[in-house]
Amino acid sequence: MDLKDKFRHVPNFPKEGIDFIDITTVLSDGESFKYAVDKIAEAVNTGECDVIVGSEARGFILGAPVAYKLGIGFVPVRKKGKLPYQTVSATYELEYGSDTLEMHKDAIKPGQKVVIVDDLLATGGTVDCIINLVRQLGGIVVGAVFLVNLFELPGQARLEKSGVKVTSIVNIEGE
Numbered sequence: 001m002d003l004k005d006k007f008r009h010v011p012n013f014p015k016e017g018i019d020f021i022d023i024t025t026v027l028s029d030g031e032s033f034k035y036a037v038d039k040i041a042e043a044v045n046t047g048e049c050d051v052i053v054g055s056e057a058r059g060f061i062l063g064a065p066v067a068y069k070l071g072i073g074f075v076p077v078r079k080k081g082k083l084p085y086q087t088v089s090a091t092y093e094l095e096y097g098s099d100t101l102e103m104h105k106d107a108i109k110p111g112q113k114v115v116i117v118d119d120l121l122a123t124g125g126t127v128d129c130i131i132n133l134v135r136q137l138g139g140i141v142v143g144a145v146f147l148v149n150l151f152e153l154p155g156q157a158r159l160e161k162s163g164v165k166v167t168s169i170v171n172i173e174g175e
Contacts, residue, residue, distance in 0.1 A: 110138030
């Protein structure tokens with residue numbers, strides 16, 4: 001199945017000049033969604049992974065079913081103030097300011113091998129922040145798997161510079 005044909009492109013969203021890759025068309029089609037989850041699960045080497053980490057919201061949508069399929073745990077990463085227990089936090093830069101992500105303090109055990117699952121890799125800022133959170137807790141990020149990699153943007157190089165293996169199901173190159 002060619003998932004690239006299933007995505008909806010929304011020009012000039014959220015701002016002029018951006019071609020937004022909308023994955024909701026894949027999520028709403030049972031066959032495509034199952035295929036996407038299965039492909040991501042195949043990319044996660046269960047022999048090297050103890051837990052999946054995903055950020056809200058689309059990282060939850062893809063990461064949780066992958067963890068379920070593999071029979072391993074899922075750890076949510078949320079925006080500041082959304083988790084009910086003690087947290088660790090990390091701040092990262094956005095185009096117009098900064099944002100903070102949090103993870104429960106006891107979510108990752110020292111030495112646990114982690115794979116981050118998310119929908120799309122562009123600049124890598126969010127995932128780089130998640131890597132920081134996992135490492136604060138003593139976890140080892142063994143990989144990051146994305147449904148889509150916007151290959152012309154610097155995300156993959158940024159994450160690989162952090163020592164993280166990047167895998168993507170669909171690569172979209174500049175058009």
